[in-house]
Structures are given as C-alpha cells and as structure tokens.
Amino acid sequence: MADKPDSALDHFHAALDHHLPGGIDHHIPLLIDEAARCVAAGDHREAIQRWQDIAALLAEKTPEWIYHRLGEAYAANKEGFGGSPEENTLWGDCSKHDLLAWFNSVLQPKLYLEIGVDEGVSLACASGPAIGVDPRPQLRLSVDPGVKARIVTSSSDAFFTSQAEKLLQPSPELAFIDGMHLFEFALRDFINTERHMAPWGLVVIDDIYPCHPVQARRRRTTGAWTGDVWKLLPVLRSHRHDLTLLCLNAHTTGLLLIAGLDAHNIQLNNVYEEVVREYRPIAEPPDKVLDRHGAIPSNHPLVLELLQLLRHARRKCWDGVQIQSALAPLNKRIAAEADSLRGQARQLSERACQLPYPTIS
Numbered sequence: 001m002a003d004k005p006d007s008a009l010d011h012f013h014a015a016l017d018h019h020l021p022g023g024i025d026h027h028i029p030l031l032i033d034e035a036a037r038c039v040a041a042g043d044h045r046e047a048i049q050r051w052q053d054i055a056a057l058l059a060e061k062t063p064e065w066i067y068h069r070l071g072e073a074y075a076a077n078k079e080g081f082g083g084s085p086e087e088n089t090l091w092g093d094c095s096k097h098d099l100l101a102w103f104n105s106v107l108q109p110k111l112y113l114e115i116g117v118d119e120g121v122s123l124a125c126a127s128g129p130a131i132g133v134d135p136r137p138q139l140r141l142s143v144d145p146g147v148k149a150r151i152v153t154s155s156s157d158a159f160f161t162s163q164a165e166k167l168l169q170p171s172p173e174l175a176f177i178d179g180m181h182l183f184e185f186a187l188r189d190f191i192n193t194e195r196h197m198a199p200w201g202l203v204v205i206d207d208i209y210p211c212h213p214v215q216a217r218r219r220r221t222t223g224a225w226t227g228d229v230w231k232l233l234p235v236l237r238s239h240r241h242d243l244t245l246l247c248l249n250a251h252t253t254g255l256l257l258i259a260g261l262d263a264h265n266i267q268l269n270n271v272y273e274e275v276v277r278e279y280r281p282i283a284e285p286p287d288k289v290l291d292r293h294g295a296i297p298s299n300h301p302l303v304l305e306l307l308q309l310l311r312h313a314r315r316k317c318w319d320g321v322q323i324q325s326a327l328a329p330l331n332k333r334i335a336a337e338a339d340s341l342r343g344q345a346r347q348l349s350e351r352a353c354q355l356p357y358p359t360i361s
C-alpha cells in the first residue's frame with residue numbers, strides 16, 4: 001500500500017468486489033491505523049490521501065468522523081499538493097462563479113441546493129433561499145444578506161439519507177454539485193439530487209474537464225484537482241438518453257448542465273454498482289475529454305435558450321413529458337453546435353467572456 005498506493009487501492013476495491021475474506025470491516029481498521037500513523041508523523045499530505053482512500057472504500061457508509069479527520073488533515077497540511085505549473089494549469093472561458101450567479105439571476109430558483117460549500121464562494125452566487133451541504137464548510141465569504149442560506153454540516157450521503165426529505169421543501173430548482181471529487185460520489189450526488197428536483201430544475205456539475213491528466217487522478221497530487229468526475233458525463237450519456245446534457249467550456253474545469261430531470265427515474269440506481277466497477281479503474285481521461293470535445297462557449301445563445309425554456313416551464317407548471325418535448329429540438333441543436341466546435345475549445349477560451357444578463361418577462 002505504501003509503495004504503490006494507487007494500484008494497491010485498485011486491488012483493494014477489486015478484492016472487495018469479489019468478497020474479500022473477512023469483508024471490509026476487517027480491513028478498514030488497518031487503514032485507519034495507517035492514516036493515524038501519517039498524522040502522528042506530521043505527514044498531513046499523505047494523511048489526506050489515506051483518509052480519502054478510506055472514504056472511497058466505505059462510499060456512502062463513510063462515517064462523519066472520517067470526513068472530520070480528512071478536514072483536520074487538510075487544515076494541517078501547509079505544503080499544498082505540489083505538481084508542476086503545467087500540471088496545475090487551468091483554463092476555460094467564463095468563470096464558473098460568474099456563470100452560477102447568472103443562472104441564479106435568470107432562474108430565480110425557489111430553492112438553490114449546493115453540495116460542497118468550502119469557503120462559500122459559489123454559495124454566495126445564490127440569489128434566494130439556499131441550502132449548502134458540506135462535512136467541513138469553512139465559510140470565509142459571507143453570502144449576500146438577501147439570501148436565506150442554511151449550511152448543513154454533513155456529507156451529502158448522510159444529508160440525503162436523513163435530512164433531505166424535510167429540508168428540500170420546496171423542491172430545488174437549481175443545484176450545484178461540487179463535493180467529493182471522486183466520480184462515484186458525484187454520481188450518487190446526482191442520483192440523490194435528481195430525486196428532489198423540480199421537473200424544470202437545472203443541475204450543474206463542476207469539474208468535468210480536467211486541464212491536465214494528473215488533475216484527474218483519484219489520489220490528489222496537484223493543487224488543481226478535478227479527480228475523476230469527468231467519468232460522470234460518459235455514464236450519463238450511456239444510461240440516461242432522456243437528459244439534456246450541455247457541456248460548457250467554463251473556467252476553471254468546465255461545467256455540465258443537466259436538464260429534463262425526472263425525480264422518479266431509477267435507471268442510474270439500477271446500474272450504479274456495475275458502472276462503478278466498470279469506470280473506477282480507468283486511470284486517465286481520454287484526449288477528447290482533455291480537449292473538451294462536446295463543449296460549447298459558456299455564453300452561447302443556446303445556454304440562455306435553455307434557461308428561458310426552464311423558466312417558461314416553471315411558469316406554466318409543465319410536467320416532465322411537456323418539458324421533454326420542448327427540450328427535444330434544443331437537444332438536436334446542442335449536439336450540432338458541439339460537433340461543429342469540436343477541437344476549438346482551447347482557442348475559443350481565449351476570447352473575453354461577456355455574459356448576457358437579460359431581463360426576462
């Protein structure tokens with residue numbers, strides 16, 4: 001484990017998938033001892049990896065105290081994560097936070113849900129009632145006084161198990177998923193979020209485009225870190241043909257917009273285990289992910305059209321079927337546009353990004 005942690009962890013996962021004798025309960029205490037040993041030795045960077053490895057193995061059963069240890073290791077790590085300037089490079093057109101502020105201002109959601117709050121920069125983009133979920137929020141940026149934000153100090157899995165039913169009233173109309181940067185966590189966050197969203201809701205996923213292959217590793221070795229969240233897009237493309245998926249060339253690591261939501265769809269639940277087994281071992285993002293094939297400029301008119309359509313659907317109280325049929329022609333145009341811009345993302349991101357802030361009746 002100490003010499004080749006990445007492949008050791010893959011073997012560990014595979015062994016667990018094949019019912020390792022003694023089961024996970026037998027082995028986790030050994031890993032916890034290892035993590036505690038790193039803390040005692042003052043190797044906080046390695047401790048972060050170890051606590052996160054444990055979370056990756058325990059998945060939705062990760063107890064909150066593991067997240068607290070992870071948070072303490074982050075706070076104690078004064079050395080950063082290293083990596084060369086090239087490995088830490090970030091690019092894209094409009095800033096993701098400007099985009100979130102724009103989506104909020106156009107959609108005026110009755111409730112905004114955020115998974116992964118950290119310092120509160122994205123939560124501060126909310127324009128109305130908001131709920132932010134994070135096991136270790138470190139609010140430094142105060143949210144707009146006009147925003148009624150509630151921070152739930154909890155992992156997203158625990159939140160969805162015990163608090164979401166009560167707190168997510170009314171249904172969120174805009175959600176931002178930016179929690180644990182491991183794809184199966186982001187996938188669970190999407191599955192759980194969708195169950196609570198209004199049919200005209202919009203889910204935004206961060207980190208779908210790592211700017212360097214090293215940023216996409218499951219074990220963090222760079223300051224700029226997307227983990228393997230990029231895998232969510234191919235999973236959704238393969239298993240949820242009903243969704244509208246719009247990839248933006250946003251700074252810093254792209255954004256995925258998901259509309260056409262269906263709170264009752266259980267397709268992803270049904271394939272979850274199989275998908276995790278298939279995708280977890282994939283080590284590197286393909287070139288088409290690194291080159292952002294399929295992305296369109298963040299201020300493209302199609303983005304505004306999507307927002308307007310969702311607003312209209314809310315005003316008219318459309319059901320899922322009506323929304324799907326209104327989205328169908330837009331989906332075709334998104335696919336055509338993404339295809340025609342293939343290979344140009346890097347070059348296009350060098351243009352200044354003006355966001356339209358239209359008045360919508």
Ligand SMILES: C[S@@+](CC[C@H](N)C(=O)[O-])C[C@H]1O[C@@H](n2cnc3c(N)ncnc32)[C@H](O)[C@@H]1O
Binds near residue numbers: 119133
């Ligand atoms: C990249 S930061 C979020 C940044 C923030 N959204 C922004 O743009 O300003 C990721 C956050 O996810 C949180 N996180 C990690 N695991 C989580 C989990 N299982 N559930 C919810 N949040 C989690 C971390 O504590 C961290 O604060």
